[in-house]
Amino acid sequence: MDYLLTESQIQLRDLARRLAREKIKPVAAQHDREGTFPWEIVQEYRQAGLFSVYIPEEFGGTGGGVMELVLVTEELSRICGGISLALAATALGTFPILLSGNNEQRARYLPDLVTGNKLAGFGLTEPNAGSDAGNIRTRAVRKGDKYILNGTKHFITNGSVAKIYTIIASTDPDRGSRGASAFIVEEGFPGFRYGKIEDKLGIRASKTSELIFEDCEVPVENRLGREGEGFMVAMRTLDRSRPGVASQAVGIAQGALDLAAEYAQKREQFGKPISSFQGIQFMLADMASQVEAARALVYAVARMIDAGNEKVATESSMCKLIAADTAMRVTTDAVQIFGGYGYMKDYPIEKFMRDAKITQIYEGTNQILRSVVGRHVLKGM
Numbered sequence: 001m002d003y004l005l006t007e008s009q010i011q012l013r014d015l016a017r018r019l020a021r022e023k024i025k026p027v028a029a030q031h032d033r034e035g036t037f038p039w040e041i042v043q044e045y046r047q048a049g050l051f052s053v054y055i056p057e058e059f060g061g062t063g064g065g066v067m068e069l070v071l072v073t074e075e076l077s078r079i080c081g082g083i084s085l086a087l088a089a090t091a092l093g094t095f096p097i098l099l100s101g102n103n104e105q106r107a108r109y110l111p112d113l114v115t116g117n118k119l120a121g122f123g124l125t126e127p128n129a130g131s132d133a134g135n136i137r138t139r140a141v142r143k144g145d146k147y148i149l150n151g152t153k154h155f156i157t158n159g160s161v162a163k164i165y166t167i168i169a170s171t172d173p174d175r176g177s178r179g180a181s182a183f184i185v186e187e188g189f190p191g192f193r194y195g196k197i198e199d200k201l202g203i204r205a206s207k208t209s210e211l212i213f214e215d216c217e218v219p220v221e222n223r224l225g226r227e228g229e230g231f232m233v234a235m236r237t238l239d240r241s242r243p244g245v246a247s248q249a250v251g252i253a254q255g256a257l258d259l260a261a262e263y264a265q266k267r268e269q270f271g272k273p274i275s276s277f278q279g280i281q282f283m284l285a286d287m288a289s290q291v292e293a294a295r296a297l298v299y300a301v302a303r304m305i306d307a308g309n310e311k312v313a314t315e316s317s318m319c320k321l322i323a324a325d326t327a328m329r330v331t332t333d334a335v336q337i338f339g340g341y342g343y344m345k346d347y348p349i350e351k352f353m354r355d356a357k358i359t360q361i362y363e364g365t366n367q368i369l370r371s372v373v374g375r376h377v378l379k380g381m
């Protein structure tokens, strides 16, 4: 479909597409198998300037927005949904600084993030506060010119490879989510260390770890916004980052469709390519139509955000849940088209199905996002 991309968006998409095919494809299976972090690809992202694509020019970026981030994430995920995350999760950790940082915070942190010299992460989830994010237990207590943080964040993407984290902690537990505040925490702050590094089903080239705070000292000037605004910082961030997860899902689905269409033309049964059977053609037609529908919604929401709309919680939830469910369906069908070979690790397709699953879980499970959309529908009635 023609999405009326600008000339510079087409160039950016093609750059990301080329990088993914030439640099990521040869190493994706190995990183997946070994669960290693793709530093050599991060270097490629840096050289191609991909960390800057969603950052305004005034902060050293190329002046693009969520749409540019979505285009790049989709192309990288079309080859590897895990390797794309080094970049996409850095954007997740950077959005709070872009959206809620003051001039000093932006001047201090954005130069290293815009180049990708440092990666970022975003820490909201805790062992007992996942979907119920308002129930976080990590405490931040002010002592003079510092906050003292105690608690554990877990399942944090880019955990242990990032240098800069946005952390949501409670400064006033009696006020629940209204008592949360956001902080920029650097690797190396006293009392901050990494805990368990997760062994995962999919996106295995992405690091996911615990962040442990034991009397961790965070300077007062690293608080983002005012005390009590942490949950708002987190929600504004997720509104803008969910189209990124959705584009990861679209990319994974498109990548699986690419492989299935190619395989169907090569594999012969009953003396003919399986692509000649209507049963397979119908599957491919449904897969392609669903991917296109998801992509159209993701691009529409990205453009809506870039146009300055602030109230996008419903739309960003819609695009993430539609794209994630599409990715799960399409990758499962792609494995089906490969038959028994699709079930084997000798073929690349099973990885797409494993990678797709996470898009239904993080940045709000699809059940939680359906609740967000459902509430909106009922309010309008």
Ligand SMILES: Cc1cc2nc3c(=O)[nH]c(=O)nc-3n(C[C@H](O)[C@H](O)[C@H](O)COP(=O)(O)OP(=O)(O)OC[C@H]3O[C@@H](n4cnc5c(N)ncnc54)[C@H](O)[C@@H]3O)c2cc1C
Pocket (backbone or CB within 6 Å): 089, 121, 122, 123, 124, 125, 127, 129, 130, 131, 132, 154, 155, 156, 157, 158, 200, 208, 358, 361, 362, 363, 364, 365, 366, 367, 368, 371
């Ligand atoms: C690989 C990976 C990377 C991640 N990266 C990050 C990150 O970078 N930063 C970060 O902060 N977090 C991250 N997360 C955490 C992720 O956002 C949470 O796992 C997710 O929000 C779900 O929380 P939970 O795992 O505690 O599940 P739970 O909240 O315990 O949910 C369990 C099940 O119950 C369902 N459920 C819960 N409440 C309701 C309800 N009210 N109605 C209907 N169903 C409900 C859920 O949908 C789910 O199916 C990551 C997770 C993973 C697995």
